[in-house]
Amino acid sequence: MSAALWPALLNGLTMGAIYALIALGLTLIYGVLHIINFAHGSLLMLAMYGVLLLFERTGTDPYLALIVMVPAMFVLGYGLQRFIIGPARHGRDENTILATLGISIVIENLAAWYFKSDTHQIATAYGDTMVDLAGALIALPRLLALAGAMVSCALLALFIRHSDTGRAIRAVAREPEGARAVGIDVAHVFAVSFGIGLACLGAAACFLLPAFYVSPMVGHSFVLLAFTVVVLGGMGSFTGSLVGGLLIGIVESLGGLLLGESLGQIGVFIVFVGVLLFRPTGLFGHHA
Amino acid sequence: MNRAEPLLEINGLASGYGPIGILRAITLSVRAGEIVALLGSNGAGKSTLIRTLCGLLTPSAGSICWLGRDIAGASSQSIVAAGLVQVPEGRRIFPNLSVQDNLLLGSYRRGRAARQANLAAVIERFPRLGERARQAAGTLSGGEQQMLAIARALMAEPRLLILDEPSLGLSPKMVDTLFELISQLHRQGLAILLVEQHVAQSLALASRAYVLENGAMAFSGTPAQLLASDQLRRAYLGV
Ligand SMILES: Nc1ncnc2c1ncn2[C@@H]1O[C@H](COP(=O)(O)OP(=O)(O)O)[C@@H](O)[C@H]1O
Ligand SMILES: [Mg+2]
Numbered sequence: 001m002s003a004a005l006w007p008a009l010l011n012g013l014t015m016g017a018i019y020a021l022i023a024l025g026l027t028l029i030y031g032v033l034h035i036i037n038f039a040h041g042s043l044l045m046l047a048m049y050g051v052l053l054l055f056e057r058t059g060t061d062p063y064l065a066l067i068v069m070v071p072a073m074f075v076l077g078y079g080l081q082r083f084i085i086g087p088a089r090h091g092r093d094e095n096t097i098l099a100t101l102g103i104s105i106v107i108e109n110l111a112a113w114y115f116k117s118d119t120h121q122i123a124t125a126y127g128d129t130m131v132d133l134a135g136a137l138i139a140l141p142r143l144l145a146l147a148g149a150m151v152s153c154a155l156l157a158l159f160i161r162h163s164d165t166g167r168a169i170r171a172v173a174r175e176p177e178g179a180r181a182v183g184i185d186v187a188h189v190f191a192v193s194f195g196i197g198l199a200c201l202g203a204a205a206c207f208l209l210p211a212f213y214v215s216p217m218v219g220h221s222f223v224l225l226a227f228t229v230v231v232l233g234g235m236g237s238f239t240g241s242l243v244g245g246l247l248i249g250i251v252e253s254l255g256g257l258l259l260g261e262s263l264g265q266i267g268v269f270i271v272f273v274g275v276l277l278f279r280p281t282g283l284f285g286h287h288a
Numbered sequence: 289m290n291r292a293e294p295l296l297e298i299n300g301l302a303s304g305y306g307p308i309g310i311l312r313a314i315t316l317s318v319r320a321g322e323i324v325a326l327l328g329s330n331g332a333g334k335s336t337l338i339r340t341l342c343g344l345l346t347p348s349a350g351s352i353c354w355l356g357r358d359i360a361g362a363s364s365q366s367i368v369a370a371g372l373v374q375v376p377e378g379r380r381i382f383p384n385l386s387v388q389d390n391l392l393l394g395s396y397r398r399g400r401a402a403r404q405a406n407l408a409a410v411i412e413r414f415p416r417l418g419e420r421a422r423q424a425a426g427t428l429s430g431g432e433q434q435m436l437a438i439a440r441a442l443m444a445e446p447r448l449l450i451l452d453e454p455s456l457g458l459s460p461k462m463v464d465t466l467f468e469l470i471s472q473l474h475r476q477g478l479a480i481l482l483v484e485q486h487v488a489q490s491l492a493l494a495s496r497a498y499v500l501e502n503g504a505m506a507f508s509g510t511p512a513q514l515l516a517s518d519q520l521r522r523a524y525l526g527v
Pocket of ligand 1 (some may be wrong): 329332333334
């Protein structure tokens with residue numbers, strides 16, 4: 001059992017880092033725009049197909065695809081918020097829910113129609129390479145996913161904390177009226193935040209593809225856990241998403257080890273419910 | 289009379305919130321370097337007028353001329369960039385950001401060099417904010433937060449500073465400090481549109497005053513004329 005512990009932990013960390021990256025996008029969008037992006041899962045799926053198509057049509061390596069997918073998803077997010085979700089709001093939160101749900105339905109149906117419900121996987125030269133990490137064998141793409149997701153999270157945190165744009169994002173998140181008073185274009189900052197949220201998905205897709213299957217339904221499993229991470233960590237909290245993501249990944253993996261693969265997620269929801277019972281605002285959430 | 293050319297000239301302005309009309313036929317002007325008091329009871333529409341001037345609300349009629357250019361319907365960011373800057377009611381500082389970050393965001397539209405120069409100038413004027421530069425703005429006292437709100441607006445290099453009830457919630461001593469600051473800014477040549485409940489102190493500084501009532505201008509003239517009218521004094525000023 002204990003021999004299996006370290007590999008399971010490593011595996012959990014890998015998944016957790018990906019969950020954290022996806023959750024970071026969700027929590028940024030929530031923290032700034034105060035909306036829940038119900039299209040997050042379908043947009044992750046869309047990004048994964050983007051990486052797949054780049055690989056199949058042009059032979060672009062998934063990691064090289066980062067330089068295309070991250071900006072492309074940013075632009076898509078910027079446009080969606082600026083021209084569809086923002087204008088559809090008309091001052092009512094229900095409208096945003098409907099807009100993001102509508103976007104997700106459109107994307108999923110288009111994907112189901114174009115890609116059928118087949119699952120795809122890409123074959124890279126390094127896909128089956130195993131790395132020995134202190135006694136645990138881990139597939140190279142998974143190790144790269146762990147490293148890549150952690151680096152992405154760190155870069156995003158640095159950007160939000162230290163750049164002019166990051167400062168404006170934090171200001172708009174807390175006090176949009178004050179931001180307008182000093183001449184910040186709030187609609188632009190909203191769209192930039194949404195774009196960054198989707199750029200996280202673009203990065204996650206590139207890290208996921210060498211190791212995971214793609215299907216039109218692939219977004220759901222990841223995003224369900226990412227939602228859990230966001231609530232667990234505290235809505236809108238960056239640290240919460242990071243810690244929550246890693247925690248959920250480890251609990252899921254250890255749960256699978258102890259209870260069997262199919263029951264692994266039960267552990268996740270036990271932890272989830274437990275935290276919410278004793279800390280309703282999540283691990284790092286502020287009181288409303 | 290000061291015959292300086294007008295910075296701001298509003299004519300026949302109507303505005304409100306979506307379908308709800310609040311302001312009707314508003315006429316108001318501010319000339320370079322003068323303090324103009326905008327008075328009126330709670331709910332008269334003073335903040336609505338300021339929001340409209342600053343591009344946060346779109347007027348349904350009338351014109352807003354700023355330095356000879358009609359800015360009615362322009363975006364709030366272009367209006368701030370043109371030098372028309374408000375300190376909003378309730379301060380609206382960014383409590384989660386440091387004092388320094390709050391100030392830097394005031395110069396968001398300016399280049400890096402201008403920003404650093406503005407920061408140095410503002411900290412020289414408000415040494416207290418310099419001492420607390422790294423502290424979260426939300427931890428400041430009420431008076432310090434108001435100073436921060438004004439300092440943040442100064443970072444935007446205003447030609448006209450609009451103050452919406454800056455003394456709200458301040459101790460009497462802080463109110464005196466605030467009026468001292470307003471008079472100092474005026475002496476240095478800044479034009480100020482002042483909305484205040486401290487009517488006597490505001491009229492003592494202002495060269496002209498307007499009284500807004502139920503969304504329409506009920507009076508415009510000099511402080512002396514306003515104080516001479518018993519009816520106005522009793523109805524709108526309570527002095
Ligand atoms: N966001 C809003 N939506 C609708 N009506 C508003 C809004 N804000 C203020 N009002 C109304 O506009 C009128 C003028 O308010 P305001 O401009 O804040 O007055 P003042 O600043 O003079 O106290 C009031 O009747 C108020 O109820
Ligand atoms: Mg008001």
